[in-house]
Structures are given as structure tokens and as C-alpha cells.
Amino acid sequence: MNGDANGFMRLALGEALAAARRGEIPVGAVIVVASTGEILAQSGNRVEELSDPSAHAEMLAMREAAARLGTPRLVGCDLYVTLEPCPMCAALAGFARLRQVCFGAYDVKGGGVEHGPRIFEQPTCHHRPRVIGGIHEQRCGRLLRAFFARRR
Amino acid sequence: MNGDANGFMRLALGEALAAARRGEIPVGAVIVVASTGEILAQSGNRVEELSDPSAHAEMLAMREAAARLGTPRLVGCDLYVTLEPCPMCAALAGFARLRQVCFGAYDVKGGGVEHGPRIFEQPTCHHRPRVIGGIHEQRCGRLLRAFFARRR
Numbered sequence: 001m002n003g004d005a006n007g008f009m010r011l012a013l014g015e016a017l018a019a020a021r022r023g024e025i026p027v028g029a030v031i032v033v034a035s036t037g038e039i040l041a042q043s044g045n046r047v048e049e050l051s052d053p054s055a056h057a058e059m060l061a062m063r064e065a066a067a068r069l070g071t072p073r074l075v076g077c078d079l080y081v082t083l084e085p086c087p088m089c090a091a092l093a094g095f096a097r098l099r100q101v102c103f104g105a106y107d108v109k110g111g112g113v114e115h116g117p118r119i120f121e122q123p124t125c126h127h128r129p130r131v132i133g134g135i136h137e138q139r140c141g142r143l144l145r146a147f148f149a150r151r152r
Numbered sequence: 153m154n155g156d157a158n159g160f161m162r163l164a165l166g167e168a169l170a171a172a173r174r175g176e177i178p179v180g181a182v183i184v185v186a187s188t189g190e191i192l193a194q195s196g197n198r199v200e201e202l203s204d205p206s207a208h209a210e211m212l213a214m215r216e217a218a219a220r221l222g223t224p225r226l227v228g229c230d231l232y233v234t235l236e237p238c239p240m241c242a243a244l245a246g247f248a249r250l251r252q253v254c255f256g257a258y259d260v261k262g263g264g265v266e267h268g269p270r271i272f273e274q275p276t277c278h279h280r281p282r283v284i285g286g287i288h289e290q291r292c293g294r295l296l297r298a299f300f301a302r303r304r
Contacts, residue, residue: 052215053224053248054206063204072205087271088243091264095240096205109276112243116276117269119239124261124268 004037005102008080009136011042012104015057016082016143019044026143029057029081031065031074034099040065040077057081058089062096073097082140084133087112090119098129104140106133156189160232161256161288163194167209168234168295171196178295181209181233183217183226186251192217192229209233210241214248225249234292236285239264242271250281256292258285 008030015028024045031040041064046055058081066072078100079085079093084107091112093101101113112119113131120128160182167180176197183192193216198207210233218224230252231237231245236259243264245253253265264271265283272280 047224051218051222051224053218053226054211054215054244055224059206063206066203066205070203072199072203072207074205086243087264087269087274088240088247091238091240091243092206110278111276112239112269116274117239117264117271119269122239122268124263 004032005080005132005135008032008039008078009082009102009104009140011039012057012080012082013136013139013143015042015044016140019046019057020143020147022046022049024048026147027057027081027083029061029079031061032078032080034076034078040068040074054088056086056089058085059092062089062092062098066096075099078102079129080135082136083107083144084111084113084115086110087117087119093129094119094125094127097127100130100132102132102135104134104136105144106137157232157254157284157287160184160191160230161234161254161292163191164209164232164234164256165288165291165295167194167196168292171198171209172295172299174198174201176200178299179209179233179235181213181231183213184230184232186228186230192220192226206240208238208241210237211244214241214244214250218248227251230254231281232287234288235259235296236263236265236267238262239269239271245281246271246277246279249279252282252284254284254287256286256288257296258289
């Protein structure tokens with residue numbers, strides 16, 4: 001992990017914090033062109049705000065990045081997200097042909113990359129991004145635990 | 153399967169045909185309120201048109217239905233879709249708390265319900281819709297095979 005990766009994950013953490021302030025589960029995501037470091041899109045979770053069960057941070061960021069590039073394929077792009085992607089978002093990362101999926105906290109209950117269906121390890125998965133987990137794991141996880149502790 | 157199910161799947165087939173005419177992989181989907189038969193949304197695949205890797209027919213239909221209801225949860229609603237949902241759309245159907253997922257053709261290579269990660273059978277899946285596969289299977293499958301034969 002280089003200095004850029006730290007910076008991208010800090011941006012994603014900022015989006016997660018902003019999501020928490022809107023009353024959403026605090027997850028944030030950034031899509032970056034790997035070769036240049038250009039940030040194509042950044043987003044937080046907006047499920048409740050948009051009344052959209054698909055509006056996870058990384059789903060919104062991937063959709064925005066694809067719209068900006070004018071193609072459904074994000075070849076050569078990397079995702080930075082504060083939480084291990086769920087099966088829905090992991091499957092989308094495969095469809096979008098992402099180069100790399102970098103995440104913060106591991107998600108034992110809802111993750112789909114290192115847990116549950118392990119989407120990229122399925123024989124029917126046609127594109128497997130490189131996966132790096134545990135970037136700023138403590139900070140990403142603390143944000144989520146604090147959010148759920150307040151809601152109880 | 154009752155007469156209504158046939159009608160809903162015919163609507164989904166119409167959306168699949170329209171998608172084929174737009175040059176998209178021909179899949180169509182309809183979201184219905186189970187108790188009244190009200191059609192909340194219907195859509196075909198629009199991945200290329202929208203430059204959106206998530207724009208599968210059932211993803212678009214679930215998002216539209218949720219926006220109409222003003223909530224991210226489609227409790228008491230059924231999905232009719234011409235092809236077995238992929239892992240992304242199956243995971244979304246769980247998040248959306250759909251009552252039932254009814255599909256036409258089985259998808260050995262890309263499906264996520266009866267094939268691949270079998271999303272609803274994962275211990276980490278929190279909501280399992282009832283699944284009915286094979287409705288108008290021949291017609292749904294023929295449309296897809298004809299589309300791919302023309303592209304070769």
C-alpha cells in the first residue's frame with residue numbers, strides 16, 4: 001500500500017462520516033483511475049435518503065464513474081471502500097472489470113468478498129479484481145461500531 | 153402458478169424483446185404488489201444505453217418500485233424476470249425484502265440463485281424470498297439464444 005492508497009481511503013472515510021451525519025450506515029467509497037490517481041467518483045451510503053435498496057456507497061460510486069467515462073466497464077480503475085463489499089457490490093465490481101478492490105473493515109456478517117458467498121472465488125465469476133483488505137481497518141470499523149451503538 | 157403469473161411474465165418478456173431491439177442482452181423484469189397485482193415497475197436491461205454496469209432489468213425495476221413506494225424495502229412485492237437473477241440482483245432482492253422471485257430461463261453460467269454463489273442459501277443471507285424458476289422457460293431462453301446467435 002502506498003501513500004496514495006492512504007489518501008484515497010481517507011477520502012472514503014470522509015464520505016462514511018458524512019453518511020453517518022445523514023443517518024445512513026456509515027460506509028464511503030472512492031473510484032480512482034489507477035495509472036493517474038484521478039478520482040472519478042466518491043460517494044457515501046444513501047439507501048434511506050434515496051429510498052433505494054441498491055444505493056450502497058460503492059454501487060453509487062461505480063455508477064457515477066461509469067457514467068463519467070461513458071462506458072459500463074471501469075477497466076484500469078480501483079475501488080476504495082471503508083467496509084468489505086457485500087455480495088451485490090462485489091458482483092458489480094466484477095461486471096465493471098475493476099482492477100482492484102481495496103477495503104477497510106472486514107464484514108463477517110454481510111461481506112461478500114472474504115466472507116459469505118466469496119463472489120470472486122466462484123467458478124462462475126468472469127473477472128476477479130485484485131483484493132486488498134484491512135486498509136485503515138481500525139478507523140473504518142470504529143465508525144460503524146459507534147454508529148450502531150448510538151442506534152441501540 | 154396462476155394466470156396472473158403468466159401475464160406478468162409476458163410483460164417481462166415484452167421488456168426483454170424491447171431490450172434486444174436496443175442492442176442490449178434481452179432480459180426483462182416486472183415488480184408487482186402481490187396482494188393487489190398492481191404493477192409498480194417494469195424494465196428491460198439498459199447496461200450499454202446508460203453506461204451503467206448495474207443497469208440489469210431487475211435492478212432497474214426494483215429501484216423504480218422502491219422510489220415509487222418511497223422506501224428501500226419492497227415488502228409484499230414479487231419480482232418476475234425472464235432470466236435467473238445474477239448474484240448482484242439476487243443480493244438486492246434480499247436487501248429489498250422481496251416476497252417472491254419468479255424467473256424464466258435458468259442461467260448456468262451467470263445465475264446467482266440456483267447456480268454459482270446461490271445467494272439465498274448463504275448463512276449470511278438475512279432475507280430469503282420464495283423462488284419459482286422455469287416460468288415460460290422455453291420462450292425466455294429462446295430469446296437469449298437467438299440474440300447471442302446473431303451477435304456471433
